[in-house]
Amino acid sequence: MAGQRTRRRIPEATVARLPVYLRILSEQFDIDVTKISSEELADLAGVNAAKVRKDLSYLGSYGTRGVGYEVEFLVYQIRRELGLTHDWPVVIVGSGNMGQALAGYNGFGDRGFTVGGIVDIDDAKVGTVVGGVRVRHVSELTRVVAAQNISIGVIATPGIAAQDAADALVAAGVTSILNFAPTVINVPHGISVGKVDLAVELQILAYHEQRRINAAKGSSLVSVPGESRRGASA
Amino acid sequence: MAGQRTRRRIPEATVARLPVYLRILSEQFDIDVTKISSEELADLAGVNAAKVRKDLSYLGSYGTRGVGYEVEFLVYQIRRELGLTHDWPVVIVGSGNMGQALAGYNGFGDRGFTVGGIVDIDDAKVGTVVGGVRVRHVSELTRVVAAQNISIGVIATPGIAAQDAADALVAAGVTSILNFAPTVINVPHGISVGKVDLAVELQILAYHEQRRINAAKGSSLVSVPGESRRGASA
DNA sequence: GAACGTTTGTGCACGGTTTCACAAGACGTC
DNA sequence: GACGTCTTGTGAAACCGTGCACAAACGTTC
Numbered sequence: 001m002a003g004q005r006t007r008r009r010i011p012e013a014t015v016a017r018l019p020v021y022l023r024i025l026s027e028q029f030d031i032d033v034t035k036i037s038s039e040e041l042a043d044l045a046g047v048n049a050a051k052v053r054k055d056l057s058y059l060g061s062y063g064t065r066g067v068g069y070e071v072e073f074l075v076y077q078i079r080r081e082l083g084l085t086h087d088w089p090v091v092i093v094g095s096g097n098m099g100q101a102l103a104g105y106n107g108f109g110d111r112g113f114t115v116g117g118i119v120d121i122d123d124a125k126v127g128t129v130v131g132g133v134r135v136r137h138v139s140e141l142t143r144v145v146a147a148q149n150i151s152i153g154v155i156a157t158p159g160i161a162a163q164d165a166a167d168a169l170v171a172a173g174v175t176s177i178l179n180f181a182p183t184v185i186n187v188p189h190g191i192s193v194g195k196v197d198l199a200v201e202l203q204i205l206a207y208h209e210q211r212r213i214n215a216a217k218g219s220s221l222v223s224v225p226g227e228s229r230r231g232a233s234a
Numbered sequence: 235m236a237g238q239r240t241r242r243r244i245p246e247a248t249v250a251r252l253p254v255y256l257r258i259l260s261e262q263f264d265i266d267v268t269k270i271s272s273e274e275l276a277d278l279a280g281v282n283a284a285k286v287r288k289d290l291s292y293l294g295s296y297g298t299r300g301v302g303y304e305v306e307f308l309v310y311q312i313r314r315e316l317g318l319t320h321d322w323p324v325v326i327v328g329s330g331n332m333g334q335a336l337a338g339y340n341g342f343g344d345r346g347f348t349v350g351g352i353v354d355i356d357d358a359k360v361g362t363v364v365g366g367v368r369v370r371h372v373s374e375l376t377r378v379v380a381a382q383n384i385s386i387g388v389i390a391t392p393g394i395a396a397q398d399a400a401d402a403l404v405a406a407g408v409t410s411i412l413n414f415a416p417t418v419i420n421v422p423h424g425i426s427v428g429k430v431d432l433a434v435e436l437q438i439l440a441y442h443e444q445r446r447i448n449a450a451k452g453s454s455l456v457s458v459p460g461e462s463r464r465g466a467s468a
Numbered sequence: 469g470a471a472c473g474t475t476t477g478t479g480c481a482c483g484g485t486t487t488c489a490c491a492a493g494a495c496g497t498c
Numbered sequence: 499g500a501c502g503t504c505t506t507g508t509g510a511a512a513c514c515g516t517g518c519a520c521a522a523a524c525g526t527t528c
Contacts, residue, residue, distance in 0.1 A: 016434070050489095205412060282517065
């Protein structure tokens, strides 16, 4: 225990990939794969092998040359690094379409997160049950957060209400926020914010479509139009 | 029209920010703001002014020194660059929680996307109506795609079905895919793939929480723990 | 029409990320 | 125990994205 140094900083780009490796490794473990090479893992993750090795090297030297990595051990190490050795309860603000989808999303429980509460500002929604959790009024947010020692909040409100939701979450003591509303939120220094904007993702794809079309009917030289962003392509 | 060169490549990082600028500029236009400086836009977008200027410079020299940018004109130019001068119909595969949330999400129509169809493999779901659209069987996918000339597909299935969904979409003629399932999908070269994994986003936040906690109870030197990722912080 | 304040557009340096390429180490075989 | 094969771990190079800093250009005022 005392052996654990305050770990060297892990690059943000690597942190974003570790969850992907973790899911793949967990799946492999479930089908009784006990060891895996950087190249196999890279194929499954849709990245390149050198990247996998460098990413994993930030955790420590957990591989064996000539052999590969032991799956179970790696799962444990990534879990520990990401802070997933215990479950994290999260509180969802907003019980509309998106809030309901999140509350009902099975992928959370599997991966270390539980819905610790859902709140809404609309009295008509309060009391309804979504994803097995009763919706409470936003005025109870602080109580909900304190009762379960919640540190992660999810904003699933319309854009117009997002800043209020963020303020309420911060006031309640939450220190990390995942924002699904299409609005930039301002938070005090020291609060981590993640953002997912569905329309933005589609617009990025539209840009690529647009380019493809322009390139096709385009004049002069038409280079290879294909280019896959994040994710894999065969 | 002939004046448009095959535009210089826009960096991917810039493409990812243009939709954010676009939304903000549209909002400003709606409240009768006619011109805006790079600094004002930067504040609203939660980025820095030099970045805004560099991003916009990839579209062309559309600002006026000493004055700023004309909002309406900029909206038009970004729209055009992103291919948002017309609406894009999208087809959603999967009518579960996530599919329903997406179909009912108002933020799409506002921003250039319409739900051209929803398909599901489950006969029990076929025929139900979500978000005002009737769910059809996945076997009709090709017909749906062809009928409306759809080029963007969204995968909202469980992870296990994601690859099948991707294959079906590609077979149906879709060339861009947004994947909400927690699985890496393989697609032929030339197909664009975007990925949103809710659990991954939460795990990244968990890592930051974890670090915060370790730093707090940590031994030696504790540096400023705050660090906000994507999004803004005040 | 000259002087001044403002804001854009961009050259440049810096830091982070990706990829290559290879030495070092592990295992198996003879 | 020496050799060959395999795979990791990592320096170093190439690439990309960011932010500073400043010249160029515009509008305004006198």
